[in-house]
Amino acid sequence: MSDPVLSLHEVRLSLAGRPVLHGVDLDVSSGEFVALLGANGSGKSTLVRAATGLRPVSSGTVELFGTPLPAFRDWSRVGFVPQRVGAASGVPASVREIVTSGRLGRRRLLRPLGASDRRAVADALDVVGLTDRATDSVATLSGGQQQRVLIARALAGEPDLFFLDEPTAGVDLAHQHALADCLGTLKERGATVVLVAHELGPMAPLVDRAVVMRHGEVAYDGPPLDEETLHAHHHPRLHRHDHTPHVGSPLDSLEERR
Numbered sequence: 001m002s003d004p005v006l007s008l009h010e011v012r013l014s015l016a017g018r019p020v021l022h023g024v025d026l027d028v029s030s031g032e033f034v035a036l037l038g039a040n041g042s043g044k045s046t047l048v049r050a051a052t053g054l055r056p057v058s059s060g061t062v063e064l065f066g067t068p069l070p071a072f073r074d075w076s077r078v079g080f081v082p083q084r085v086g087a088a089s090g091v092p093a094s095v096r097e098i099v100t101s102g103r104l105g106r107r108r109l110l111r112p113l114g115a116s117d118r119r120a121v122a123d124a125l126d127v128v129g130l131t132d133r134a135t136d137s138v139a140t141l142s143g144g145q146q147q148r149v150l151i152a153r154a155l156a157g158e159p160d161l162f163f164l165d166e167p168t169a170g171v172d173l174a175h176q177h178a179l180a181d182c183l184g185t186l187k188e189r190g191a192t193v194v195l196v197a198h199e200l201g202p203m204a205p206l207v208d209r210a211v212v213m214r215h216g217e218v219a220y221d222g223p224p225l226d227e228e229t230l231h232a233h234h235h236p237r238l239h240r241h242d243h244t245p246h247v248g249s250p251l252d253s254l255e256e257r258r
């Protein structure tokens, strides 16, 4: 196994005084495509925020590309699409400006945009289907379109490690397929992807590994679901209290077999 590009060890994290992550261990190797699954409030977004340094951990360690987070500087290698924020931000930035901001980490200081920057931005806009809205203010876009702008911004940076937190919420199926194609290309190029999702949809064939969170802990870490498991998941005897029925948790089929 290659060296992990992401490594969490015994990570604990509290929010507003309440423990949310209870000692999470997770190593993700270069080139892996990991689906991070689990019920509402199980800690998926918090885990991604801990991994990207957006939320300081209470204890434990996080390493990116073998470097402990406090010393990590190579942020151009990391892309992050946050969970959908919804309403327009009110910031009068154009779609192209926002997407171009994803190149900042790749550009040398104070250099104008080069041909490769412009190409990456154009490709990213094309993938999310917003080429014809490039000069529009993001404030005029719908919530789903704004989500696609955030995806394009992260894609434009051509990251080696890509975190996406529910990227397809509110995005129509055609653009989900376009995003899946794009992530497939990133994967072929050797990028590592950590995808938080309730529904994998067109992303399902890309997934190498499923990590299921439950109550702030990793409850399952293993191969993605096969068809049989998916069917078992829809078994009527199951009583679920969350909204993950489409993805399914491998734990459910394990529980079923008991």
Ligand SMILES: Nc1ncnc2c1ncn2[C@@H]1O[C@H](COP(=O)(O)OP(=O)(O)OP(=O)(O)O)[C@@H](O)[C@H]1O
Residues within 6 Å of the ligand: 015, 016, 020, 038, 039, 040, 041, 042, 043, 044, 045, 046, 047, 213
């Ligand atoms: N800013 C915050 N302050 C206090 N508690 C929070 C905060 N953000 C999240 N939490 C709590 O932390 C827990 C984990 O939330 P998190 O968003 O990580 O879960 P999730 O698995 O990503 O869920 P979802 O699918 O709803 O996004 C939840 O109980 C949530 O209520």
